Amino acid sequence: MDFVSKGLQVLPRGFYRRHPALVAPELLNKLLLRSDGRCARIVEVEAYAGSEDPAAHSFRGQTARNATMFGPPGHLYVYFTYGMHWGSNAVCGEVGEGVGVLMRAAEPLHNLELMYAARRAAKRLSDLASGPGKLSQAFGLNRDFDGADLVQGDRGIVIVSDGVPPPDNPTVGPRVGITRAVDTPWRWSVPANPCVSKAPSRRRDSQIAASRP
DNA sequence: TTGAGGATTCTC
DNA sequence: AGAATCCTCAAA
Numbered sequence: 398m399d400f401v402s403k404g405l406q407v408l409p410r411g412f413y414r415r416h417p418a419l420v421a422p423e424l425l426n427k428l429l430l431r432s433d434g435r436c437a438r439i440v441e442v443e444a445y446a447g448s449e450d451p452a453a454h455s456f457r458g459q460t461a462r463n464a465t466m467f468g469p470p471g472h473l474y475v476y477f478t479y480g481m482h483w484g485s486n487a488v489c490g491e492v493g494e495g496v497g498v499l500m501r502a503a504e505p506l507h508n509l510e511l512m513y514a515a516r517r518a519a520k521r522l523s524d525l526a527s528g529p530g531k532l533s534q535a536f537g538l539n540r541d542f543d544g545a546d547l548v549q550g551d552r553g554i555v556i557v558s559d560g561v562p563p564p565d566n567p568t569v570g571p572r573v574g575i576t577r578a579v580d581t582p583w584r585w586s587v588p589a590n591p592c593v594s595k596a597p598s599r600r601r602d603s604q605i606a607a608s609r610p
Numbered sequence: 611t612t613g614a615g616g617a618t619t620c621t622c
Numbered sequence: 623a624g625a626a627t628c629c630t631c632a633a634a
Contacts, residue, residue: 443617454617462630480627482618499617518620530618574617594618612634622624 398550400432405557410548413470417444417489421498422585424487424556425563429503432553435511435536437503437526438561441586441593443572445486447495451577455495465544466495473554475533475543482530485538487547487556501529501573501584504592512536528594564588570602
């Protein structure tokens with residue numbers, strides 16, 4: 398992983414090998430990094446918990462589409478939806494569980510030019526990656542990246558820490574864009590960050606103490 | 611083979 | 623508020 402600068406620590410496999418609702422809030426403030434220099438701080442995430450979670454792609458078992466979710470933790474699960482958008486997740490838990498964390502929004506830090514080029518609709522920094530489809534587009538993540546190992550830096554994509562801890566009191570609320578288990582509060586974001594997604598009005602977010610087992 | 615629907619975004 | 627746009631999966 399020659400493209401990971403000194404001072405940055407790649408998140409180890411064990412980080413992901415836990416319940417997604419534990420991993421998700423700890424993913425806040427970590428950095429998504431591509432070998433071409435694109436880098437952004439993760440500011441909004443959602444947990445999806447497989448067979449125990451009716452809103453998860455993996456709820457009804459493994460299919461061709463969600464196969465990556467059932468593989469080893471620490472890999473990227475990229476899905477296609479609405480005929481035009483990609484969504485990017487970090488696979489969590491153990492092999493066979495089908496659980497993961499959707500990266501919903503990030504604050505761009507480096508190589509913004511490449512991100513603006515990838516997202517012609519974006520006028521400002523807060524348009525670049527403030528949603529799961531936007532984040533994936535800004536980073537050029539698509540089917541080619543499905544299954545990439547985020548720990549090995551496979552295909553030039555990795556998640557690292559620069560030492561900034563997750564927020565002590567992340568904003569918590571219900572997940573967005575789903576039709577089942579709509580009240581489960583499994584979306585976390587960095588409070589007051591301008592790059593979080595603009596979610597529908599039914600959200601009932603609140604500030605609660607982060608659970609830190 | 612068919613059709614309904616989707617972990618969304620953009621524009622009107 | 624509505625359109626865009628096409629892949630996926632279950633059912634027939």
